[in-house]
Amino acid sequence: MQVWADFQTQHKDRFLSELVDLLCIPSVSADSKYKGDVANCANAVKEHLLKAGCDKAEVCTTAGHPIVYGEKIIDPKLPTVLVYGHYDVQPADPLNLWDSPPFEPVIKDGKIFARGACDDKGQMFMHIKALETMVKTNNQPCNIKIMIEGEEEVGSTNLGLFLENNKERLKADIVLVSDTSMISMEHPSIESGLRGLAYMEVEVTGPNRDLHSGVYGGAVANPATILCQLIASMHDENNHITIPGFYDKVLILSDTEREAINKAPFSIEDYKQELGINEVWGEKGYTTLERTGIRPTLEVNGIWGGYIGEGAKTVLPSKANAKISMRLVPNQNSDEIAELFKKHFEKIAPANVQVKVTAHHGGEAVVTPTDSIAYKAAAQAIKTTFGKDPIPTRGGGSIPIIALFEKTLGLKTVLLGFGLDNDNIHSPNEKYDVFNFYKGIETIPYFHKYFADAVK
Ligand code: BES
Ligand code: MN
Ligand code: MN
Numbered sequence: 001m002q003v004w005a006d007f008q009t010q011h012k013d014r015f016l017s018e019l020v021d022l023l024c025i026p027s028v029s030a031d032s033k034y035k036g037d038v039a040n041c042a043n044a045v046k047e048h049l050l051k052a053g054c055d056k057a058e059v060c061t062t063a064g065h066p067i068v069y070g071e072k073i074i075d076p077k078l079p080t081v082l083v084y085g086h087y088d089v090q091p092a093d094p095l096n097l098w099d100s101p102p103f104e105p106v107i108k109d110g111k112i113f114a115r116g117a118c119d120d121k122g123q124m125f126m127h128i129k130a131l132e133t134m135v136k137t138n139n140q141p142c143n144i145k146i147m148i149e150g151e152e153e154v155g156s157t158n159l160g161l162f163l164e165n166n167k168e169r170l171k172a173d174i175v176l177v178s179d180t181s182m183i184s185m186e187h188p189s190i191e192s193g194l195r196g197l198a199y200m201e202v203e204v205t206g207p208n209r210d211l212h213s214g215v216y217g218g219a220v221a222n223p224a225t226i227l228c229q230l231i232a233s234m235h236d237e238n239n240h241i242t243i244p245g246f247y248d249k250v251l252i253l254s255d256t257e258r259e260a261i262n263k264a265p266f267s268i269e270d271y272k273q274e275l276g277i278n279e280v281w282g283e284k285g286y287t288t289l290e291r292t293g294i295r296p297t298l299e300v301n302g303i304w305g306g307y308i309g310e311g312a313k314t315v316l317p318s319k320a321n322a323k324i325s326m327r328l329v330p331n332q333n334s335d336e337i338a339e340l341f342k343k344h345f346e347k348i349a350p351a352n353v354q355v356k357v358t359a360h361h362g363g364e365a366v367v368t369p370t371d372s373i374a375y376k377a378a379a380q381a382i383k384t385t386f387g388k389d390p391i392p393t394r395g396g397g398s399i400p401i402i403a404l405f406e407k408t409l410g411l412k413t414v415l416l417g418f419g420l421d422n423d424n425i426h427s428p429n430e431k432y433d434v435f436n437f438y439k440g441i442e443t444i445p446y447f448h449k450y451f452a453d454a455v456k
Pocket of ligand 1: 154156181194197399400
């Protein structure tokens with residue numbers, strides 16, 4: 001629509017500089033040191049919602065970090081879209097691997113580098129600027145509610161309760177989220193599923209104190225060695241996970257569904273080169289796209305114990321620890337899987353050590369239908385602004401709250417993401433292409449239009 005395009009061209013530079021300002025706020029939800037910054041970021045988002053034209057916008061406090069909520073209702077008879085995103089970001093460590101400081105955004109070669117540039121400030125901000133476009137041009141096709149949380153990166157622990165307590169306020173026809181990625185700008189795609197998650201922590205304890213590794217080594221079980229053995233034993237020679245019952249509820253896809261997944265453009269050679277690996281790895285019998293899209297996994301996210309300082313220290317550590325997460329697929333249940341893991345880990349632990357297993361956050365997998373009105377509206381919006389039909393893909397990441405939108409609010413979700421897999425989300429040098437940022441702002445209003453037209 002010309003009025004939208006004109007407005008966006010006119011305000012292009014401001015949109016980008018406002019995003020830069022938002023990226024300067026270190027809203028790291030995992031680290032309590034940044035609590036004040038997270039709160040400041042929530043306020044900044046609220047101000048942006050008001051500036052974009054929301055009638056109401058509010059910072060809602062929770063037991064954790066606040067949720068920002070705003071709405072622009074134009075006609076109660078029109079359909080309503082609930083936009084969801086998050087303003088919190090992952091920790092930036094290790095800082096020394098960044099080419100420029102994570103909270104001092106730099107625009108270089110058409111990319112904006114900063115923690116949160118893509119995940120998810122850059123993407124959620126597109127919705128605020130799209131809203132501003134629609135409001136300021138008097139061309140808003142439906143009612144818009146917008147909820148931006150501050151705890152996505154720590155498992156959305158308080159958002160579930162917020163949904164329970166705000167069912168009326170959050171009433172809508174669909175949830176729209178930009179927090180996923182596309183194959184490429186040449187191959188626009190829409191993720192039609194996300195994996196679930198069960199996140200565990202284990203502690204293996206041997207002797208009651210760190211020991212001299214010469215005096216005791218060879219005679220006392222080393223918890224670090226035992227931990228490595230336990231972890232290694234959780235994959236078999238085919239890279240299947242060995243936890244009993246782990247695959248019991250895994251939804252098996254039909255050959256046709258698997259073929260569709262493998263039709264997405266993907267070059268294994270480019271993939272290896274891009275990652276600097278000689279070979280891919282994974283569960284026997286599945287392609288790389290299937291391994292990340294439709295199969296569950298178990299990964300060590302962190303492992304420590306003993307001496308890791310400068311030089312050498314001969315020590316047999318008393319404890320060794322690991323953080324281990326499992327990505328889940330329909331119809332696995334994260335609590336059940338966490339329990340299976342715990343039981344199994346406790347069972348395989350040898351008598352010479354003690355183990356402690358704790359479950360962190362989790363969430364369920366989701367599949368978003370590709371034959372719904374909402375998916376079709378998203379596909380049509382992409383067709384309009386990219387000139388190509390999007391390819392449906394299965395994403396490997398997780399957004400735990402999406403399953404609760406359905407369970408608590410009865411709402412389906414459309415994942416209209418504009419990130420790229422090489423955006424380095426959660427890694428050093430996170431970036432978002434300025435092109436993608438503008439393309440998202442351009443595409444989103446069309447989703448609202450096509451969705452409203454189809455529902456009305
Ligand atoms: N935006 C990501 C999830 C994502 C990334 C989905 C790329 C699809 C493609 C989200 O912010 C995220 O990082 N989620 C976490 C889970 C959360 C409970 C910490 C994840 O996937 O590890
Ligand atoms: Mn995200
Ligand atoms: Mn993330």
